[in-house]
Amino acid sequence: EAQVTQNPRYLITVTGKKLTVTCSQNMNHEYMSWYRQDPGLGLRQIYYSMNVEVTDKGDVPEGYKVSRKEKRNFPLILESPSPNQTSLYFCASSLAGVNIQYFGAGTRLSVL
């Protein structure tokens, strides 16, 4: 089954404790992206990647890191999480950036 898989689905952590949210897709898509969704603000892009070893900042990259060492994986790293990073996070993939994007089920993160 074609899918985008995010883990974990739910995470509660404390300020400053490094964490990684994994994202994997099995559709051989070149493009992958991370979004955060907050009430009243909609979906905002954090980082995106157009191919292996090619990443670029989205609209709200501060406090986040990404890497794209393999085509199928695009982890999101929070080196020192802060409470303002409490949010619902989605990973997405597509054949190319302007094409239809397929989303993972989301990761709900709470930073205390």
Added chain:
Amino acid sequence: RKEVEQDPGPFNVPEGATVAFNCTYSNSASQSFFWYRQDCRKEPKLLMSVYSSGNEDGRFTAQLNRASQYISLLIRDSKLSDSATYLCVVNRRGSQGNLIFGKGTKLSVKP
């Protein structure tokens, strides 16, 4: 002008009603347009792409007006299961890597 703008609603309609949403976009060079549907706390899912000539998928019709820079979504014969938030999506000019999502319009279909 915001890159993608939608009326947040909520639109509260009875079953069987016809409802229409509009979305305006600021980038006249945008080429890709979509409507996504998002259920509460779930991931967005593609509802339909929007083509220049307009397109229909069952009870759903999408239209694009390039001159006025808006896209629309018409839902006929609304069902309870249509209750969701509808996201307008447009690509950024000159960028291969970015789709912009509107904040969404909430639809609630009542019995």
